[in-house]
Amino acid sequence: MKTAFCFDLDGTITHSEVLPFLAREINLFDEMEALTMATICGHLPFDKSFKLRVRILNTIPISRVRSIIETIPLHKKVVDFLREHREQCFIVTGNLDVWINALAEKIGIEAFSSKADFDGDRLLGVKHILNKGDAVDEVRSRGFDRIVGIGDGMGDVPMFAKSNVGIAYGGIHDPAKTLIENSDFIVYSENSLCRTLNTLL
């Protein structure tokens, strides 16, 4: 059996949510955190909330965002797993390509993400928002016959719906209720996540 692992980025690979982390730069951490948590829990639809949050953050030059994202703390053991199995691991994130590509390169695995509309170093808006279920279809079309999805929020529900195995990860905060209802496993620590991943190789 050929297994692929599709990882949400925010709070699953990274130790904190990316957009609030960025919002520190413009002193809007609390505001961004509130919007982000409401989105994770499903109180706001991801696409609308994401466009709004990008609008708030688009005063920061893209190059600056990339360098901030490179400093975001990562779950070290999760990153070790990604690096050891890079041919079968993918990042699946609603975040923008221009922001997270450098991080994906640093980790060394392929990322599926939303697409930005930009002009040089200036972010103009969101061109395409990733449906995480479509990313799973794409991964499956490459010859994987079992897909394992790993995530924590409402945005990961379409990914779990198309995956064979769903692992809800509550390392930072409790996973969204609807995501739990679509999951096979729930883990609350990096250790138990990696242990479970290893049984699925």
Place this chain on the structure above:
Amino acid sequence: MQNIKHVVIACAGYGSRLGLDMPKCMVKLGGRTLLSYILEIVKDIEDIRIVVGFKEEMVEAEAKRINPNVVIVRNPDYRTTTNAYSCYLASKDLKEPFIIVDGDMIIDKLDFAKFLETIDGNASIVGICKSKTTDAVFVNLDGNGNVIEFQRERPQEYEWCGICYLKNIKIHIDGRYVFDEIIPHLPLPTFEFKCFEIDTPADLEIALANFYKLNY
């Protein structure tokens, strides 16, 4: 003990005969849940897998509170599936031997520690206890204390207690009972536990009365 990587604790069922509106592993004894006692005795095992179903949020919160390193395995079909199916879900991806413990029991703490020491990794071990009821699954033993048969008709001195160490024994997706899966591999060595399963209000009374003997 070095051979034991995984333990499966089955906590998905209704507990309909107990008549309490909660999973049986959440029943309290001496001010603590049954699950908390089980998590105490398995704490040195690396991979602790708890199968949840009925009122899963209650069990998840209690498990996370006690040990955030556990793995929760969901059985959303708990209404229509068996305990063996729950164990199948938790064990199907495991490549090493594993222990199964029913989530609705209280087990003598020292007995369980001795059980872990006894496991040498060479053979599966079947947990038994002195027969307490007439509707039990009885075990017939040979002269060396090995199980040679499970049956419900002819009462014996010992019954199957829902605890086992399984090496090279798989729980199948359509398995009815865990002991059914063990039958093709008999005879197997046994380990005797002092333990109390809590299925009915009367069982709970007995467990409460005997709790002080269980070394907690």
